[in-house]
Amino acid sequence: MNVFKKLPLYSLVRRPARSGAMLAISVIVAFAVFSALLMSAALGRGMTSLQQRLGADIMVVPAEAEKKAAVESIVLQGNPTYFYMDEAKLGEVNAVEGVGETTVQLYLASLAASCCSAKVQLMGFDPATDFVIKPWVSSSYGKELGEMEVVAGSGITASAGDRLIFYDTPCTVVAKLSETGTNYDRCVFAGEDTVRVLTQSAIGKNLNQFRDTDPDHVISCILLNVEEGADIDQVASKINESVDGVAAIRTRSLLSGTARSLEGVLGMIRAAAVVVLVLGAVILAIAYAMQIQERKREFATLRILGVSRKQLSAGILKEIAVVCLVGGAAGALLGMLVMIPFSGALQGWLNMPMLMPGIVHCFLYLAGAVFLCLAGAMPACLWSVWKVSRAEISDSLREEK
Amino acid sequence: MELRAEHICHTFLQGGQRLEVLKEVNLTIQGGYLYALQGRSGSGKTTLMSILCGILAPSGGTVSMGDTVLYSMKDSALSRFRGAHFGIIPQGQSAVSTLTVLENVMLPASISGSCGGAAQRARELLDRMQISDLADVMPGELSGGEQRRMAVARALMRDPDIIFADEPTSDLDAGNTEAVLQILKEEAKSGKAVFVVSHEDRISEYADVKYDIKEGRLLQ
Ligand SMILES: Nc1ncnc2c1ncn2[C@@H]1O[C@H](COP(=O)(O)OP(=O)(O)OP(=O)(O)O)[C@@H](O)[C@H]1O
Numbered sequence: 001m002n003v004f005k006k007l008p009l010y011s012l013v014r015r016p017a018r019s020g021a022m023l024a025i026s027v028i029v030a031f032a033v034f035s036a037l038l039m040s041a042a043l044g045r046g047m048t049s050l051q052q053r054l055g056a057d058i059m060v061v062p063a064e065a066e067k068k069a070a071v072e073s074i075v076l077q078g079n080p081t082y083f084y085m086d087e088a089k090l091g092e093v094n095a096v097e098g099v100g101e102t103t104v105q106l107y108l109a110s111l112a113a114s115c116c117s118a119k120v121q122l123m124g125f126d127p128a129t130d131f132v133i134k135p136w137v138s139s140s141y142g143k144e145l146g147e148m149e150v151v152a153g154s155g156i157t158a159s160a161g162d163r164l165i166f167y168d169t170p171c172t173v174v175a176k177l178s179e180t181g182t183n184y185d186r187c188v189f190a191g192e193d194t195v196r197v198l199t200q201s202a203i204g205k206n207l208n209q210f211r212d213t214d215p216d217h218v219i220s221c222i223l224l225n226v227e228e229g230a231d232i233d234q235v236a237s238k239i240n241e242s243v244d245g246v247a248a249i250r251t252r253s254l255l256s257g258t259a260r261s262l263e264g265v266l267g268m269i270r271a272a273a274v275v276v277l278v279l280g281a282v283i284l285a286i287a288y289a290m291q292i293q294e295r296k297r298e299f300a301t302l303r304i305l306g307v308s309r310k311q312l313s314a315g316i317l318k319e320i321a322v323v324c325l326v327g328g329a330a331g332a333l334l335g336m337l338v339m340i341p342f343s344g345a346l347q348g349w350l351n352m353p354m355l356m357p358g359i360v361h362c363f364l365y366l367a368g369a370v371f372l373c374l375a376g377a378m379p380a381c382l383w384s385v386w387k388v389s390r391a392e393i394s395d396s397l398r399e400e401k
Numbered sequence: 402m403e404l405r406a407e408h409i410c411h412t413f414l415q416g417g418q419r420l421e422v423l424k425e426v427n428l429t430i431q432g433g434y435l436y437a438l439q440g441r442s443g444s445g446k447t448t449l450m451s452i453l454c455g456i457l458a459p460s461g462g463t464v465s466m467g468d469t470v471l472y473s474m475k476d477s478a479l480s481r482f483r484g485a486h487f488g489i490i491p492q493g494q495s496a497v498s499t500l501t502v503l504e505n506v507m508l509p510a511s512i513s514g515s516c517g518g519a520a521q522r523a524r525e526l527l528d529r530m531q532i533s534d535l536a537d538v539m540p541g542e543l544s545g546g547e548q549r550r551m552a553v554a555r556a557l558m559r560d561p562d563i564i565f566a567d568e569p570t571s572d573l574d575a576g577n578t579e580a581v582l583q584i585l586k587e588e589a590k591s592g593k594a595v596f597v598v599s600h601e602d603r604i605s606e607y608a609d610v611k612y613d614i615k616e617g618r619l620l621q
């Protein structure tokens with residue numbers, strides 16, 4: 001048994017009050033740093049996933065829908081709604097110079113009434129041309145969606161095989177989608193034709209405010225990518241000029257508000273984490289400076305017995321490192337236990353897309369938090385360690401015999 | 402084995418004033434003898450012992466053992482040398498408070514990296530100091546006399562060439578004083594050099610060579 005090598009461990013274990021205080025500080029620091037890392041990642045992933053769901057350059061909607069901010073209502077606020085325009089608009093848009101691939105979507109909102117299973121946003125896409133929803137759907141459901149078959153967002157309380165009823169018309173849930181952390185998680189997706197049938201049912205029951213529409217000849221929006229080399233803004237204004245009664249919106253501008261507040265929230269989270277990290281490092285540095293001062297005689301005794309300055313510094317640093325590692329890992333784990341179960345609540349509270357990273361990534365952030373804890377605390381303590389290792393042994397022994 | 406201190410002088414800065422504690426001290430320490438260093442409080446006894454045992458570089462002069470000049474070595478080499486050749490009992494309390502008595506005594510062996518049989522030897526030393534029943538006690542629970550005997554055991558752990566003891570009997574009763582001095586005397590008889598700083602009058606009975614320190618100079 002090498003007593004000297006075990007000394008840093010004994011110093012920690014046999015002085016629980018002293019090391020407990022140091023541990024508590026590193027737990028708090030790591031908790032804050034880990035939470036900040038995880039939140040940043042979750043918000044960033046939420047934003048990316050929102051961008052992917054809006055994976056088109058331009059969205060063309062009825063002019064009045066844009067005025068009523070109905071699009072933002074669906075995408076950003078998660079309030080189910082619907083609006084229509086003549087399907088002939090697709091041909092007009094396709095004729096505009098610079099327009100590349102296009103696809104249409106048809107929206108319908110179900111009601112929180114006895115005719116419907118739940119109040120959700122229904123989104124119909126055209127399987128033949130879709131390039132936005134289909135890649136996502138095929139990751140959970142490999143086949144083509146049949147008639148009256150739907151896939152549910154992860155936030156819908158129904159699982160594959162369940163029936164959902166919309167306007168007294170039953171649909172079968174064939175798959176659940178992976179989580180996106182956005183309002184798309186509370187949508188139900190179906191082929192355009194299925195949504196047309198449901199729209200017809202709604203109109204038949206006088207439950208749709210567009211009672212004089214013919215569901216077979218309307219669409220809700222056109223998603224399009226511009227041709228290679230074309231300027232998105234120019235194409236959008238050309239559509240606005242030449243196609244009557246529609247509004248072409250850059251999807252990026254649709255997200256710019258969210259992106260801005262995301263940046264604000266991220267900035268705040270990161271600033272708070274840096275403050276805690278710096279404060280924690282300063283507190284640890286002061287605590288260790290005091291502890292080292294108090295233990296000067298112990299260190300001088302070790303020096304007398306043949307311990308070199310280097311060995312002494314290494315021993316003390318080892319003690320500090322163990323505290324940072326153990327406290328840091330505990331703090332980060334605590335962060336995981338708190339953040340993951342409450343991510344839904346946080347998402348609602350911040351009203352922002354948020355997508356928690358997978359468990360492997362969580363552990364990477366844990367390692368990152370522990371590393372930052374170490375990287376913050378160790379240099380802050382270096383000066384005290386260096387000073388005590390350089391102290392004249394006879395002077396240290398003279399103090400408080 | 403011979404430790405030579407030549408032309409040692411030492412000056413402290415005390416409140417901005419130069420305090421010349423040692424002036425031209427010459428001294429040789431040889432195995433087989435017990436040296437006693439006496440002097441008034443503040444006369445420089447601890448300072449001289451610190452210089453001799455390799456924990457305080459003097460302002461002037463050299464300390465050497467054989468071909469080795471102590472303060473010309475790098476810290477790591479000097480530390481290793483100190484651990485290997487000197488057994489030091491500092492003035493006052495010097496236990497590592499987070500180690501048991503036995504672990505404290507084993508510590509020098511662990512530091513040198515040769516732990517084989519260390520526990521066995523440490524127990525023998527504790528036995529010799531008559532504190533073997535305290536092996537697993539934390540030093541904070543020991544009396545002053547028991548702590549001192551633990552420090553003596555620890556100083557003997559690596560079988561050093563020279564034992565340095567600074568007031569090893571200062572807070573001990575007559576019985577304990579007798580016991581500690583007896584052990585140091587035995588070590589001198591067995592061939593080690595023993596250097597004891599002491600106020601104790603009884604040291605005269607044990608000392609082979611007696612020094613007095615007065616106004617920075619050594620008198621025999
Ligand atoms: N680091 C220091 N800085 C300034 N002055 C010091 C320092 N160390 C010792 N001195 C002074 O040097 C003188 C000698 O001190 P030293 O400890 O060697 O005396 P001593 O003979 O061991 O005394 P005592 O019997 O009380 O232990 C004292 O006057 C002391 O105040």
Ligand SMILES: [Mg+2]
Pocket residue numbers: 446447448492567
């Ligand atoms: Mg002294």
